[in-house]
Amino acid sequence: MIEFKSVKKIYTGGIMNTCALDDVSFSIDEKEFVSFVGHSGAGKSTILKMIYAEEKPSSGEVLFNGEDITHIKPKGMPLHRRRIGTVFQDYKLLQKKTVFENVAFALEVSGYPNSEIRKSVPQILEIVGLSNKAENYPHEISGGEKQRVAIARALVHRPALIIADEPTGNLDPISAWGIIQLLMKINKLGTTVVLATHDKEVVNNIKRRVITLDQGRIIRDHSKGRYAI
Ligand SMILES: Nc1ncnc2c1ncn2[C@@H]1O[C@H](COP(=O)(O)OP(=O)(O)O)[C@@H](O)[C@H]1O
Ligand SMILES: [Mg+2]
Structure with missing residues (x-):
């Protein structure tokens, strides 16, 4: 599904100038759950931004389903990005909208009809375990619940891939593990997940593929990896 070539x-x-990535090559298959780990500044976010076509490589190729996305035309960008759900450390919720409205808004801006929105949003809130918070505002829910709203919003277009950049960065260990378990559940339902994190505890508990970055280079790529730097 994703291929980085040099x-x-x-x-x-x-x-x-900063060399953020140096000769990085890897591929990720559909339905994998892959964690990129490494110290701050190692290049994790840069990789995720390239998958989202938000940054371009200085050299080398990035392929998505075999298509070179480094030369994607502006016209093709919305289609590419709709295939990808994004989750960040800081949730990025709309404070004046309820949980339901935050998720619904992502569909409204894409022009979905109300009938579709009324059907879809409750289904997605059910998946992330927030049916009982639909009418609450962001300031009325916990950090872990806010991140669940962000994940719900990332799911509205039924993306083939979720990229999550330090999604547990602002959470206590228990809420953090809840978010990782949710991402693992979404992965089981068939969505590829690419995670960037420097949270050792989280990575060691996932027991899935771990790619370790150090100063822009891949120094390890293990299935069932552990955080080892
Ligand atoms: N927009 C940018 N302009 C200049 N340097 C950047 C930019 N984004 C990231 N960097 C640098 O690139 C390196 C890798 O950053 P990043 O991919 O954000 O690492 P990580 O997510 O692992 O902390 C760092 O040295 C960082 O300072
Ligand atoms: Mg980062």
């Missing part, structure tokens, strides 16, 4: 990324500007 990807190099140099961020220019600032006082010095």
